[in-house]
Amino acid sequence: MENHTYAVLAEKLKKVYHLYKEEIVALKGIDVTIKKGEFVSIMGPSGAGKTTFLNLVGCLDKHTEGSLIVLCANLASLNERQLHNMRRHHLGFVFQEFFLIKELTALENVQLPIVFANEYKNLPWAQYLLERVGLKQRMNHQPKELSGGEMQRVAIARALANKPDILLADEPTGNLDTKNARDIYDLLRQLCNEEKITIIAATHNVKLAYLADRVIHLREGNIEKDELVIERRF
Ligand SMILES: Nc1ncnc2c1ncn2[C@@H]1O[C@H](COP(=O)(O)OP(=O)(O)O)[C@@H](O)[C@H]1O
Numbered sequence: 001m002e003n004h005t006y007a008v009l010a011e012k013l014k015k016v017y018h019l020y021k022e023e024i025v026a027l028k029g030i031d032v033t034i035k036k037g038e039f040v041s042i043m044g045p046s047g048a049g050k051t052t053f054l055n056l057v058g059c060l061d062k063h064t065e066g067s068l069i070v071l072c073a074n075l076a077s078l079n080e081r082q083l084h085n086m087r088r089h090h091l092g093f094v095f096q097e098f099f100l101i102k103e104l105t106a107l108e109n110v111q112l113p114i115v116f117a118n119e120y121k122n123l124p125w126a127q128y129l130l131e132r133v134g135l136k137q138r139m140n141h142q143p144k145e146l147s148g149g150e151m152q153r154v155a156i157a158r159a160l161a162n163k164p165d166i167l168l169a170d171e172p173t174g175n176l177d178t179k180n181a182r183d184i185y186d187l188l189r190q191l192c193n194e195e196k197i198t199i200i201a202a203t204h205n206v207k208l209a210y211l212a213d214r215v216i217h218l219r220e221g222n223i224e225k226d227e228l229v230i231e232r233r234f
């Protein structure tokens with residue numbers, strides 16, 4: 001198997017949380033391969049293991065057993081500095097809660113990761129990204145002056161600031177109404193097609209999930225179904 005064509009290669013991936021004396025097996029040994037450039041939905045009810053999977057791929061947490069290779073890096077063998085580099089240079093994150101800095105403008109929020117990476121020469125990229133997500137007219141607005149859909153667009157632009165290979169989105173439309181949720185998914189679809197970004201997005205919204213190329217159904221820590229979306233159903 002040519003590893004470099006894969007964004008994610010997970011084998012018998014298991015995650016156990018320890019809560020007091022209780023063991024919670026959030027992922028029970030799943031096998032998943034995600035190709036570069038794929039747009040994959042992770043579907044499943046609350047507690048299925050969606051966030052756990054995204055956090056493991058995103059190097060925000062460590063798996064317990066099995067193997068997890070992300071962009072050719074075997075995560076179990078990386079030290080903290082290398083994991084930090086993965087997060088900073090190769091992975092972008094979008095969350096349900098947006099997590100924008102409320103004192104900063106849209107533009108400053110998107111510039112922040114570029115500043116942290118000491119890539120000042122790339123600051124104009126932040127402007128391009130905000131235009132790309134349809135916020136050319138909102139760059140100098142603070143989050144409180146933006147709608148939920150607009151805030152999530154800023155968060156997506158920020159997630160793309162350091163040109164990640166994989167964008168991880170955890171219920172990105174959980175706080176949005178139907179129209180804005182659909183618009184955000186259309187944007188993700190475009191970004192995947194045009195910018196060749198691998199997108200892995202958790203949702204429990206069936207209609208949105210099937211806008212991806214593939215839908216992986218998780219239930220109680222197992223893969224219940226893994227289906228390619230041949231025709232757009234909605
Ligand atoms: N930090 C944690 N400590 C203990 N248990 C956790 C933790 N995070 C998640 N869990 C448990 O792991 C299971 C999967 O959770 P999660 O991945 O958040 O599911 P989902 O995102 O699909 O709702 C649930 O039973 C949840 O209660």
Ligand SMILES: [Mg+2]
Nearest residue numbers: 050051052170
């Ligand atoms: Mg979750």
